[in-house]
Amino acid sequence: MNTPQHIGMAGAGLSCAVIARELAEAGHRVTVFDTRAHVAGNCHTERDAKSGVLLHVYGPHIFHTDDEEVWTLVNRYMPFKPYVNRVKATTGGRVYSLPINLLTINQFFGKTFSPSEARAFIESRADRSITEPQSFEEQALRFIGRELYEAFFKGYTLKQWDVDPKRLPASILKRLPVRFNYDDNYFFHRFQGMPEDGYTTMVQRMLDHPNISVHLGEALAATDAKRFDHVYWSGPLDGYFGFDEGRLPYRTLDFERFEGEGDVQGCAVMNYTDASVPYTRITEHKHFAPWESNAHSVCYREFSRACRPGDIPYYPVHLTEGDLLLQRYQARANAERGVTFVGRLGTYRYMDMDVTIRAALDVARAALRG
Numbered sequence: 001m002n003t004p005q006h007i008g009m010a011g012a013g014l015s016c017a018v019i020a021r022e023l024a025e026a027g028h029r030v031t032v033f034d035t036r037a038h039v040a041g042n043c044h045t046e047r048d049a050k051s052g053v054l055l056h057v058y059g060p061h062i063f064h065t066d067d068e069e070v071w072t073l074v075n076r077y078m079p080f081k082p083y084v085n086r087v088k089a090t091t092g093g094r095v096y097s098l099p100i101n102l103l104t105i106n107q108f109f110g111k112t113f114s115p116s117e118a119r120a121f122i123e124s125r126a127d128r129s130i131t132e133p134q135s136f137e138e139q140a141l142r143f144i145g146r147e148l149y150e151a152f153f154k155g156y157t158l159k160q161w162d163v164d165p166k167r168l169p170a171s172i173l174k175r176l177p178v179r180f181n182y183d184d185n186y187f188f189h190r191f192q193g194m195p196e197d198g199y200t201t202m203v204q205r206m207l208d209h210p211n212i213s214v215h216l217g218e219a220l221a222a223t224d225a226k227r228f229d230h231v232y233w234s235g236p237l238d239g240y241f242g243f244d245e246g247r248l249p250y251r252t253l254d255f256e257r258f259e260g261e262g263d264v265q266g267c268a269v270m271n272y273t274d275a276s277v278p279y280t281r282i283t284e285h286k287h288f289a290p291w292e293s294n295a296h297s298v299c300y301r302e303f304s305r306a307c308r309p310g311d312i313p314y315y316p317v318h319l320t321e322g323d324l325l326l327q328r329y330q331a332r333a334n335a336e337r338g339v340t341f342v343g344r345l346g347t348y349r350y351m352d353m354d355v356t357i358r359a360a361l362d363v364a365r366a367a368l369r370g
């Protein structure tokens with residue numbers, strides 16, 4: 001891209017915002033469209049008018065990464081405050097610490113195990129008759145045994161995916177989902193935090209460049225691509241092709257808002273892992289910004305269900321049966337000239353924010369080199 005070009009972007013989420021900024025700084029003109037009335041895509045945050053609480057409108061977003069360049073980049077637009085994600089779970093009428101750690105094991109089994117005792121105990125519970133786990137369920141049973149699997153994984157997974165865990169791939173559980181110490185930090189990454197004034201302000205600043213114009217409440221159609229020298233498409237991959245081969249399966253989320261005074265649940269995220277409770281978790285948003293103080297509180301009960309036309313697609317559904325439909329769309333996307341498919345919807349994969357930003361940087365730099 002030696003001569004200045006006019007670039008179109010479908011989406012003002014992290015993917016397109018990062019690419020737009022890189023290309024704009026290199027002298028290209030970028031026009032960004034988003035169907036929504038705000039930038040930042042699914043990590044959008046906004047102040048609740050009534051309580052002043054910073055709401056994570058499309059579900060809680062905690063930033064964590066090992067990628068120092070990505071960490072430096074996000075902090076360039078918005079200082080990040082220290083934040084450690086500590087999740088709790090309610091099951092069988094009791095509250096436990098997540099991810100499963102020594103405290104969880106000792107409370108759940110009524111023991112006072114040391115780390116090595118707990119390790120030996122969990123190994124004795126694990127189903128070693130499963131030598132080559134094919135499914136998520138087999139993998140979990142082989143790692144942690146039936147009691148912990150049923151209490152913390154089975155019901156939650158069923159609610160989240162509405163799929164028998166036997167049909168989900170073993171690859172979802174790559175490593176032993178248990179810690180034999182009292183570390184309850186959900187993430188292993190070196191850098192973790194929350195943007196002081198929310199993700200949306202951060203993305204607004206990324207897009208604040210003389211070479212970038214942003215059109216909110218406006219879709220970019222696949223047929224509009226010809227108006228630009230190149231288009232980056234962070235919308236749904238199947239949507240670009242008018243869903244003509246069928247719809248890629250997604251899960252969507254419903255958030256049921258409720259309010260309270262003071263501290264409603266005492267933590268940001270409480271998972272409900274029993275199948276008998278219809279929601280997967282309750283998030284109390286003020287706890288995502290512990291440096292702020294609000295008298296009122298806003299909570300979301302989160303329900304997961306199959307995504308229908310018109311719903312917001314959240315999580316791609318990958319089943320053990322394979323992704324033949326996805327492969328057909330991917331082949332067509334690869335053959336498409338003048339369009340690059342990016343981001344969580346354009347590439348149909350779950351990506352954390354740091355992975356999204358890294359992928360976007362790589363795409364932009366490859367374009368600038370080529």
Ligand SMILES: Cc1cc2nc3c(=O)[nH]c(=O)nc-3n(C[C@H](O)[C@H](O)[C@H](O)COP(=O)(O)OP(=O)(O)OC[C@H]3O[C@@H](n4cnc5c(N)ncnc54)[C@H](O)[C@@H]3O)c2cc1C
Nearest residue numbers: 011013014015034035041042059062220235343344352353
């Ligand atoms: C429930 C949930 C919780 C998450 N929590 C975390 C977390 O804690 N930590 C973490 O690191 N990551 C988390 N993520 C992942 C994070 O949301 C993604 O990494 C990030 O949003 C991906 O950005 P994106 O730009 O690829 O996609 P999106 O954020 O989806 O942005 C795409 C945008 O494109 C717009 N669009 C689509 N089609 C068109 C069109 N034709 N024309 C114009 N606009 C269009 C959409 O309206 C949308 O705003 C979570 C994701 C979900 C679903």
